[in-house]
Amino acid sequence: MAKVEITAAYCKGCLLCEALCPKGVLSLGNEVNALGYNIIKADDTKECIACQQCAVICPEGAIEVYK
Amino acid sequence: MEKIYSRPVSLNPVAFNYCPGCLHGTSQKLLCDVIDELGKQEDTIAVMPIGCSTMGMFAFDFESLGACHGRAPAVATGVKRTAPEKLVFTYQGDGDIGYIGFSEIMHAANRGENFTVIFANNGTFGMTGGQMAPTTLIGQRATTAPLGRDPSYGQGMPIHMSELVASLPLPVYVERCSVDTPAHANATRKAIKKAFDIQLAGKGFSFVEILTNCPTNWGVSPVQSIAWIKEKTYTEYPLGVYKDITQEG
Ligand SMILES: Cc1ncc(C[n+]2csc(CCOP(=O)(O)OP(=O)(O)O)c2C)c(N)n1
Ligand code: SF4
Ligand SMILES: [Mg+2]
Numbered sequence: 001m002a003k004v005e006i007t008a009a010y011c012k013g014c015l016l017c018e019a020l021c022p023k024g025v026l027s028l029g030n031e032v033n034a035l036g037y038n039i040i041k042a043d044d045t046k047e048c049i050a051c052q053q054c055a056v057i058c059p060e061g062a063i064e065v066y067k
Numbered sequence: 068m069e070k071i072y073s074r075p076v077s078l079n080p081v082a083f084n085y086c087p088g089c090l091h092g093t094s095q096k097l098l099c100d101v102i103d104e105l106g107k108q109e110d111t112i113a114v115m116p117i118g119c120s121t122m123g124m125f126a127f128d129f130e131s132l133g134a135c136h137g138r139a140p141a142v143a144t145g146v147k148r149t150a151p152e153k154l155v156f157t158y159q160g161d162g163d164i165g166y167i168g169f170s171e172i173m174h175a176a177n178r179g180e181n182f183t184v185i186f187a188n189n190g191t192f193g194m195t196g197g198q199m200a201p202t203t204l205i206g207q208r209a210t211t212a213p214l215g216r217d218p219s220y221g222q223g224m225p226i227h228m229s230e231l232v233a234s235l236p237l238p239v240y241v242e243r244c245s246v247d248t249p250a251h252a253n254a255t256r257k258a259i260k261k262a263f264d265i266q267l268a269g270k271g272f273s274f275v276e277i278l279t280n281c282p283t284n285w286g287v288s289p290v291q292s293i294a295w296i297k298e299k300t301y302t303e304y305p306l307g308v309y310k311d312i313t314q315e316g
């Protein structure tokens with residue numbers, strides 16, 4: 001059991017995380033944040049393995065990981 | 068479930084002022100991670116340059132001040148000499164460190180000042196709209212090199228700051244890192260930690276270059292900018308430890 005939590009206020013939809021996730025958990029969603037960016041969303045049906053690749057690269061510290 | 072990756076506490080609860088995918092954010096987040104790890108949030112003074120990275124000071128939840136363009140190593144010299152118990156670092160871009168502030172960095176390094184320089188090399192003047200930097204790659208287009216940087220056209224060769232600083236006798240530790248992959252980012256975090264440990268032990272000058280990006284002025288997407296670093300930047304600027312006298316007996 002693992003999951004990522006995204007803080008909408010920080011995300012700028014740069015998609016560096018999407019390119020790194022080995023399980024295809026992350027993709028651009030329809031939600032737009034206060035900065036005006038379309039933000040990333042996590043797909044609960046995909047299996048997060050807590051590898052933290054997305055969180056380490058995220059330039060905004062918008063992703064936190066639970067295991 | 069237990070949280071295994073947290074946003075650093077020494078980072079304010081705000082987004083950085085950077086463009087989407089700008090690795091200044093990743094680099095400065097790593098700095099905050101190390102400051103948290105060392106428990107130095109109350110004892111750190113960042114001396115910020117002029118450039119995009121100046122805006123890190125709005126995100127850092129510790130003391131920071133802004134120096135005139137290129138002068139951060141001179142200001143940090145004064146800060147560290149008057150407050151030797153503080154953890155003092157500069158965070159400078161390539162235009163700041165390699166052009167206008169070339170003298171300040173070389174002399175601070177040559178004096179072996181006991182602070183840390185973090186140098187973010189993105190090969191362009193990000194803030195002012197993509198003019199040629201000292202580190203711009205040969206053939207790389209810039210607003211002031213519209214056909215690509217050409218040494219035979221009087222535009223000079225890319226400057227290698229880590230190698231230059233490492234050629235001086237007094238710097239203790241010089242490493243070139245990258246934040247293009249999570250593994251490299253973790254290695255950068257270790258390098259920053261090592262540099263700060265050297266400073267806190269009073270051993271002298273430490274310099275960590277980080278290869279970063281500027282998707283906006285490179286004219287590519289953030290994901291494409293990662294491929295650019297791998298394909299082009301590494302060739303000109305090899306990663307590695309250029310000096311480490313903590314290892315030399
Ligand atoms: C004395 C002075 N000269 C010129 C400028 C204009 N200026 C602002 S930022 C900058 C270049 C920044 O480039 P770099 O250091 O590479 O930082 P980046 O924005 O790429 O992170 C320049 C030339 C200035 N602010 N002050
Ligand atoms: S202009 Fe370039 S260096 Fe500046 S914030 Fe944008 S991507 Fe980063
Ligand atoms: Mg630059």
